[in-house]
Amino acid sequence: MNIxxxxxxxxxxxxxxxxAENGNDVIAVDIDEEKIARLKRGxxxxxxxxxxxxxxxxxDEERLSFSTDFDSAVxxxxxxxxxxxxxxxxxxxxxxxxxxxxxxGIGRAMDEYKIVVLKSTVPVGTNRAxxxxxxxxxxxxxxxxxxxxxxxxxxAIDDFLRPDRVVVGTDDPAVAELMKELYRxxxxxGNPVLVMDPESAELTKYAANAMLATRISFMNEIxxxxxxxxxDVANVRRALGTDSRxxxxxxxxxxxxxGSCFPKDIRALLKTARDAGIKLELIEATERVNEAQxxxxxxxxxxxxxxxxxxxxxxIWGLAFKPRTDDMREAPALALIHALIDEGVSVRVYDPEAMxxxxxxxxxxxxxxxxCKKSYEACEGADGLVLVTEWNxxxxxxxxxxxxxxxxxxxxxxxxxxxxxxxxxxxxxxxxVGRR
Numbered sequence: 001m002n003i004x005x006x007x008x009x010x011x012x013x014x015x016x017x018x019x020a021e022n023g024n025d026v027i028a029v030d031i032d033e034e035k036i037a038r039l040k041r042g043x044x045x046x047x048x049x050x051x052x053x054x055x056x057x058x059x060d061e062e063r064l065s066f067s068t069d070f071d072s073a074v075x076x077x078x079x080x081x082x083x084x085x086x087x088x089x090x091x092x093x094x095x096x097x098x099x100x101x102x103x104x105g106i107g108r109a110m111d112e113y114k115i116v117v118l119k120s121t122v123p124v125g126t127n128r129a130x131x132x133x134x135x136x137x138x139x140x141x142x143x144x145x146x147x148x149x150x151x152x153x154x155x156a157i158d159d160f161l162r163p164d165r166v167v168v169g170t171d172d173p174a175v176a177e178l179m180k181e182l183y184r185x186x187x188x189x190g191n192p193v194l195v196m197d198p199e200s201a202e203l204t205k206y207a208a209n210a211m212l213a214t215r216i217s218f219m220n221e222i223x224x225x226x227x228x229x230x231x232d233v234a235n236v237r238r239a240l241g242t243d244s245r246x247x248x249x250x251x252x253x254x255x256x257x258x259g260s261c262f263p264k265d266i267r268a269l270l271k272t273a274r275d276a277g278i279k280l281e282l283i284e285a286t287e288r289v290n291e292a293q294x295x296x297x298x299x300x301x302x303x304x305x306x307x308x309x310x311x312x313x314x315x316i317w318g319l320a321f322k323p324r325t326d327d328m329r330e331a332p333a334l335a336l337i338h339a340l341i342d343e344g345v346s347v348r349v350y351d352p353e354a355m356x357x358x359x360x361x362x363x364x365x366x367x368x369x370x371x372c373k374k375s376y377e378a379c380e381g382a383d384g385l386v387l388v389t390e391w392n393x394x395x396x397x398x399x400x401x402x403x404x405x406x407x408x409x410x411x412x413x414x415x416x417x418x419x420x421x422x423x424x425x426x427x428x429x430x431x432x433v434g435r436r
Contacts, residue, residue, distance in 0.1 A: 001024045001025070001078060001079060001182060002024075002025050002076055002077045002078050002079070003019055003024050003025065003026045003027070003077055003078070003079045003080075003081065004026070004027045004028075004029055004073040004074060004076070004077035004079075004080050004081065005019070005026060005027070005028050005029065005081040005083055005119075006029045006030075006070070006073075006080065006081065006082050006083060006084060006102050007029075007030060007082065007083035007084035007085070007098075007102075007120070008028050008029075008030040008032070008035055008036070008039060008045075008066070009046075009083065009084070009085060010046055010048070010151075010153070010156070010260065010327075011083045011119055011120070011149050011151065012028060012030075012081070012083035012084070012119070013028065013039075013044070013045075013046065013051065013055070014048065014051065014151060014156045014157065014160055015081055015083055015119055015149070015160065016028040016064060017051060017054040017055045017058055017064060017157075018054070018157065018160040018161055019182075020058035020061075020063040020064035021054055021057070021058055021063075021161070022185050022186070023063065023185075024063065024182075025063055026058075026063060026064050026065070027065050027066075027067050027073045027076065027077065028064065028065070028066050028067070029066075029067050029068070029069075029070055029073045030066075030068065031068060031070070032068075033068050036066045036067065036068050039055070039066045040066050042055075042056060042059070046325075046326065046327075047324075047325060047326040047353045048153065048154070048156055048157070048324075048325065049154065049155075049157070049324055050157040050158075051156070051157060054157060070105055070109065071105075071108075071109040074105070074106055074109035074110055074114070075109060075110070075111055077114075078114065078115060079114075079115045079117060079178075079182070080106055080114055080115070080116050080117065081117045081119045081147075082099055082102050082103070082116065082117065082118050082119060082120055082130075083119040083120055083149075084098040084099060084102055084120055085098055085120070086098070086099060086120050086121055086122055086264075086268075087264070088263075088264050088267050088268065091271060092267040092268065092270055092271040093123070093267075093268060093271040093272075094121070094122060094123050094264070094268040094271075096122060096123075096126060096129070098120075099118070099120055099122060099126065099130065100129065100130065100133050103116070103129075103130040103133040103134050104133050104134070104137060106134055106142075107133065107134040107135070107136070107137030107138040107142075108137055108138070110134075110138055110140050110142070111140065112140055113140060113141045113142065113143075114140070114142050114143075115142075115143045115145060115175060115178065116130065116131075116134065116142060116143070116144045116145070117144075117145045117147045117179075118130060118144065118145065118146050118147060118148075118202075119147055119148070119149055121148060121149070121205050121206075121261070121264075121265060121268075122146075122202060123202060123206070123268055123269075123271075123272050124199050124202045124203050124272060125199070125202070126146075126202060127144050127145075127146045127169065127198035127199070127201075127202060128198070130144050131144040143170065143172055143175045144170075144198070145168060145169060145170045145175060145179060145198075146167075146168075146169030146170070146198040146201035146202050147166070147167065147168055147169065147179065147201070148167055148201060148202070148204060148205035149205075150163065150164065150165075150167075150205070150208065153259060153260070153322060153324070153325040153327055154322060154323060154324025154325050155324070160186070161186055162186065162189065162191075163183075163186060163187070163191060164191055165191055165192050165193070165194055166179075166183045166186070166187065166191075166192075166193045166194065167194050167196065167201050167204050167205075168180070168183075168193060168194065168195045168196070168201065169195075169196055169197060169198035169199070169200065169201025169202065170195065170198060171197060171198070176195045179193070179195075180193050180195075205265070206265050206268065206269040206272070207269075209261055209262050209265040209266070209269075210265070210266060210269055210283050210286070212250050212262070213257055213262045213266055213286050213287075213290065214282065214283070214286045215249075215250040215251060216250055216252075216253075216254075216256070216257050216290070217256075217257075217285070217286040217287075217289035217290050217293070218286075219233070219237065219250075219251050219252065219253045220253045220254070220256065220289055220290070220293045220296075220433070221289055222236060222253070222434065223253035223433045223434025224296075224434065225434075226434040226435075226436075227434055227435075230436060231434075231436070232434070232435055232436040233253050233416070233433070233434030233435060234416065234434075234435065236434075237251050237252065237253070252415070252416070253416065253433045253434050254293075254332075254414055254415045254416065254433055255293060255294055255296065255297060255332040255333075255336065255388055255414040255415070255433070256290045256291070256293035256294045256296075256332045257290055257321070257330075257332075258294075258321030258322075258328075258329065258330035258331040258332050258334075259321040259322065259325075259327055259329055259330060259331075260327060260329045260330075262330075263287075263290075263329075263330040264330075266283060266286065266287050267287070269283060270283060270284060270287070291335075293332075294332040294335035294336060295335050295336055295339045296433070297336060297386060297412050297414050297431075297433075298336065298339045298340060298343070300412055300431045301314070301340070301384070301386070301412060302343070304384075304410060304429070304431065305383070308344075309340070309343040309344055309345050310343065310344030310345075311344060312344070312345045312346075312383045312384075313345065313346045313347070313348065313381065313382050313383050314340060314345055314346075314347050314348070314382055314383060314384050314385070314386050315347070315348045315349075315350075315378040315379045315382035315384070315385045315386065315406070316333065316336075316337065316347050316348065316349040316350070316378065316386050316388055317350060317351075317375055317378065317385065317386070317387050317388065317389070317391075317394050318333060318350075318351055318387060318388040318389025318390065318391055318394065318415075319331060319333045319334075319349055319350075319351035319354045319355070319357075319358045319388065319389060320333075320351055320353060320354040320357075320389050321333075321389070322389065323389060323390055323391045323392065324391075325353065325354075326351075326353040326354040326356070326357050327354075327357075328354055328357045328358060328361050331361075331389075332388060332414070333349075333388045333389065334361055334362070336386070336388060336414075337349070337362065337365070337369070338365065341365050341368045341369075346368050346369070346370070347368065347369055347370070348369075348370040348372055348377075348378040348379075348380070348381075348382055349369055349370070349371060349372065349378060350371075350372045350373075350374065350375050350377065350378040351389065351391070352391050352393060355371055358371065359371060375393065375394065375397065376397075376398075376401060376402070376405060379402050379405035379406050380405050381405075381407060382405075382406055382407065383406070383407050383408050383410075384406060384407075384408055384410040384411065384412065385402060385406060385410070385411045385412070386411075386412045386414065387411065387412065387413045387414050387415055387417065387418070388414045388415070389415070390415040390417050394417070395417055399423065399426050399428070400426070403426065403427060403428065408429075409426075409427050409428045409429065410428065410429040410430075410431070411423060411428050411429070411430055411431070412431045413430065413431065413432045413433070413435075414433060415433075416432045416433055416434070416435060418430065418432070420432060420435055420436070
């Protein structure tokens with residue numbers, strides 16, 4: 001099929017490469033001339049495992065191309081994916097200005113029937129708004145499909161090529177069949193293509209993220225309770241996970257969730273509820289718990305250094321909001337670092353992929369942050385180590401070396417990846433989240 005994907009951000013680039021990998025002819029379009037020039041040179045602007053290789057292979061096979069010529073891409077393609085950003089507005093709603101601008105551009109450029117697929121995360125009613133925007137400009141017929149993405153950063157390629165499910169929101173049976181045909185090669189294991197009305201498809205994305213976010217905040221609350229009653233959250237989590245009604249995923253307590261999806265989508269869902277005249281108390285609590293959890297380790301650090309935090313230096317391992325990405329949007333590390341700096345602490349930071357992004361995100365506290373090239377370098381002369389993001393290289397470090405580099409052998413484990421007994425035997429003072 002001839003397809004254009006408008007937007008070469010995280011979602012757009014993954015969608016473009018994966019659709020091309022399956023034999024489609026895909027044009028990835030963006031108004032950012034510098035970004036398109038970089039992509040044409042083979043430079044991938046984001047870190048996602050496997051993406052660079054996938055893009056290169058499909059460019060070499062001439063199935064994937066990059067362009068700033070929006071009008072030409074529209075006319076060449078039967079299916080047009082919209083994959084532009086929907087950032088959070090001041091009132092918490094999703095900013096649809098980019099989506100609607102693309103819709104209007106499609107209306108001006110299209111010269112025949114087109115199928116427009118909404119891949120951007122958008123609130124209920126956007127499908128109708130996009131169709132209205134296009135129909136107000138052109139007389140050519142158009143179908144608008146809601147097709148939310150369910151990509152995990154760090155595993156996005158596998159998520160797209162082997163999805164748990166594909167959600168297609170349309171009231172047109174012929175369009176539904178075409179979308180099934182497009183996705184059929186990815187569903188060979190028997191996972192479903194779920195066809196539903198556009199409104200349900202739009203809400204499904206937010207509901208899924210809200211459920212996952214709620215599980216995280218729930219376990220963080222349980223972890224805090226464990227500390228107060230001398231229980232161990234690791235034991236509680238294992239027992240909960242064996243319940244077939246619950247399962248193990250997203251029951252790991254820590255320093256809270258971040259990234260480009262959960263925080264933004266929770267706020268947009270709450271705004272949708274307010275506009276509908278209802279109060280989502282559970283989801284509101286999920287957000288409150290998460291914001292508090294991001295700086296939960298600060299209280300442990302403060303209690304340990306009873307003589308005060310001013311003048312202390314701490315090593316921070318992990319800055320991205322999760323492993324296998326360089327994304328620091330809403331990252332717990334940012335809230336933690338700012339809270340520590342406010343108390344007079346300087347930090348030495350290291351992340352395998354997010355160092356350039358960290359310099360941009362932490363520009364306002366320049367001089368209080370030392371950016372290190374290696375994990376052990378961050379420990380040199382620090383008063384303690386704080387583990388924030390559970391990259392694989394942090395899981396089994398040389399603890400003897402870490403102990404010798406630190407001024408004081410203390411570890412604040414924000415992801416519960418270390419064995420407390422082992423570290424104590426090695427001479428460390430250990431603090432986890434909900435651990436005995």
